[in-house]
Amino acid sequence: MSKTVGIPKGLLYYDFYPMWKTFFEGVGAKVVVSQDTNKKILDEGVKNCVEDACLPVKTYVGHVINLKEKNVDYIFIPRIVSVERKKYLCSKFLGLPDFIKSLIGDLPPIIDIEINYYKNNDEFTQKEFIKVGRMFGKTEDQSLKAYFEATHQQKKFESLLKKGLTNLEALKVWEGKNLVKEESNYDLKIAVIAHPYDIMDEYISMGIIEKLKNMGAQVYTMEMLERDLILEGASMLSKEMFWNYERDILGAGLYFLKQKNVDGVIMVSAFGCGPNSMTEELLERIFKREKEVPFMLITIDEHSGEDGIMTRLEAFTDLLRFNKKAVMV
Amino acid sequence: MKITYPHMGSLNMILKTMFEGIGVEVIDPPPSTNKTLTLGVRNSHEFACLPFKINVGNFIEALDRGADTIIMLGGIGPCRFGYYGQVQREILKDLGYDFKMIIVDPPHGRLIDFLKELASHFPNVDGKTALKSFVFAVKKMIAADKLEKFLLKLRAHEDNPGVTTKIYEEYIKKLEKAQDGKEVDKIVSEAMKKIKENANVRRKIQLKVALVGEIYMLLEPFTNMDISKSLNELGVEVTKTEYLSDYLINSAFKLPQRMEFKKNARGYLERDIGGHGLNTVANTVKYAKLKYDGVIHILPFTCTPEIVAQGIIAKVSRDYNIPVMSLVYDENTGQAGYQTRLEAFVDLLYRKRLDVVV
Structure with a gap:
């Protein structure tokens, strides 16, 4: 019987699941994903995590516990240091496997390979994946083959994002599921800028994206933008951000501000998010100075109420529609 | 300019x-x-x-x-x-x-x-003048840090409460004004002598606590509400783990310190995660091995590297059976609340030692 590998449905799951899944299946493992976030998962996460950790990390802890309860043979918690040359990820990703191991006892073996493209060579990360392959009794060639297939699938997934699908929708399409057909009578265009792990988890974000769609807004996320557009936006700053996702947030925000191709921008971040305290501050100030595109910040945490979010979204969409009418008259 | x-x-x-x-x-x-x-x-x-x-x-x-x-x-x-x-x-x-x-x-x-x-x-x-003033500045820094290390130990033994702090502040001011290296040396030795004269209290059980955590919080007494002073006044010898001069000395003479951190943290945290997360974990392990009575971890609210470290040192605490307390500071932190926590922590350390003695 093939071994099972658990992948927690949190943090960078929404960005890299196709790659990870393809690789593990390529080396003969069976992939088990934790459940969608629910009250139990979040409660377990909050209970077992450090109080000051951000919401997505607490949720992630809950997902790891969920996998532990499913008795998987391994849990995949990679140490993702960098996914782009000369760019880091937030500190929590650098210490994630160590952190999780310290928090939760009696875990099955953790696959904690290091994913690190800081020096821009694929070789380091390939070697790490070969190590994983060896755990499943695969030779170097077999692992490499699985790795290349995995990166191929990842590219396929990313091209779906660029077609205007959100990460969640793209994951569905990639897995061969059909999307629910949307009515397309949107009269607003809203950019939602955030880490995918904050807005793609429908439980912790309280379905912000769905809600906006129901209010008649077409939603754009930063993953839908082509890389050069983001870089174009980011180039307006005097020093480029050293975290690639924060660079993307700033770049996407500034791009939308410059192009004015959306009616409004909403930035969503988790309570106590360190990196976002920098990007929010900058974006908010720049948007205020320009006074061209309305900008709203939403902070989510484990105590956020759905009604509060609903009211703010309604107020924001009302304001955008009001703006539009004012322009027409 | x-x-x-x-x-x-x-x-x-x-x-x-x-x-x-x-x-x-x-x-x-x-x-x-x-x-x-x-x-x-x-x-x-x-x-x-x-x-x-x-x-x-x-x-x-x-x-x-x-x-x-x-x-x-x-x-x-x-x-x-x-x-x-x-x-x-x-x-x-x-x-x-x-x-x-x-x-x-x-x-x-x-x-x-x-x-x-x-x-x-x-x-x-001109480069020569710049280098000269830099070297002198570093000398002062090393002197100031040396004096502080001495203070944090000896103040726990002071005869007349408050006197040591006054002596220290007086000499730090002198140090600021010092004009040459000789004067710096003289000020430091004089200050150390005076502090020593006022430190004669001896206890049966002498507690030792290491302060670990984020460097700015450790270096700025204003932000940590002078936690070392509070601890000293409770009769606890304090070892602060971050000094600027340590960094300067270490970065000037290659990086043995980094290697030491990595070695100490092995098994708990396998790489540098930014900020001082690795140092916090490494220092906690180090002072647990040195049989200190407790470790106090101080960090600013929302500091990601220290939050990761906080989760990890809780395990170090269990493994080495050493009490560890994390204190998170932000603008709403009240002095009285933290004073109570420090007192409770010191009580706990004291009782832990009593249990061993009995």
Whole structure:
């Protein structure tokens, strides 16, 4: 019987699941994903995590516990240091496997390979994946083959994002599921800028994206933008951000501000998010100075109420529609 | 050009010595007070960390006093500190200040690169004078840190409460004004002698606590509400684990310290995660092995590397059976609340020792 590998449905799951899944299946493992976030998962996460950790990390802890309860043979918690040359990820990703191991006892073996493209060579990360392959009794060639297939699938997934699908929708399409057909009578265009792990988890974000769609807004996320557009936006700053996702947030925000191709921008971040305290501050100030595109910040945490979010979204969409009418008259 | 910089432990003494040595006018930011903090909090993002907010407060106060150039460190991550200067500049701009901000991106470990980078902003200064004033500044820093290390141990034994602190403050002021190396040496030895004369209390059970955590919080007594003093007054010897001079000495003579951190943290945290997360874990292990009675971890609210470390040192605490307490500071922290927690913690350490004795 093939071994099972658990992948927690949190943090960078929404960005890299196709790659990870393809690789593990390529080396003969069976992939088990934790459940969608629910009250139990979040409660377990909050209970077992450090109080000051951000919401997505607490949720992630809950997902790891969920996998532990499913008795998987391994849990995949990679140490993702960098996914782009000369760019880091937030500190929590650098210490994630160590952190999780310290928090939760009696875990099955953790696959904690290091994913690190800081020096821009694929070789380091390939070697790490070969190590994983060896755990499943695969030779170097077999692992490499699985790795290349995995990166191929990842590219396929990313091209779906660029077609205007959100990460969640793209994951569905990639897995061969059909999307629910949307009515397309949107009269607003809203950019939602955030880490995918904050807005793609429908439980912790309280379905912000769905809600906006129901209010008649077409939603754009930063993953839908082509890389050069983001870089174009980011180039307006005097020093480029050293975290690639924060660079993307700033770049996407500034791009939308410059192009004015959306009616409004909403930035969503988790309570106590360190990196976002920098990007929010900058974006908010720049948007205020320009006074061209309305900008709203939403902070989510484990105590956020759905009604509060609903009211703010309604107020924001009302304001955008009001703006539009004012322009027409 | 009137230069200013943020407060950070003995850093202001050093920078002042250095810039005055090369003939640049310096405007010291006034000592950090609640007003500084309020100014910072009002103009910063709510989740920016306490050091960021105090920096902003320092800058505003110094600019109000006539400074026109700010020196700030930069960085390349993953700690967000590397982007502070960029964000702070925008904040101050929006407040309507007219100033120049020099953001010096630090070297990757090598001191000489840092100095070269800094020097490039002062083209008219002759290299020899600059180097001389830098060396003297470093000497002062080492002296100040040496004195503080001594203080944190001996103050726990003082006969007359409060006297040691007064002696220390008096001599630190003298040190700031010192003009040459000989004078610095004399001040330090005199201060140490005086402190020693006033430290004769001996206890059957002498507690020792290590302070670990984020460097700014450890270096700035204002931000940590002078936690070492509170502990000393409870009769506890304190070892602070971060000193600027340690970094300077270590970055000048290659990096044995980094290797030591990695070695100590092995099994708990396998790589540098930015900020001082690795140091916190390594130091906790180190002082647990040295049989200290307890470890106090101090961090600013929302500091990601320290939050990761906080989760990990809880396991170190279990494995080595050493009490560890994390204290998170932000602008709403009350002195009385933390004093109570410190007292409870010290009581716990004391009882733990009693159990062993019995």
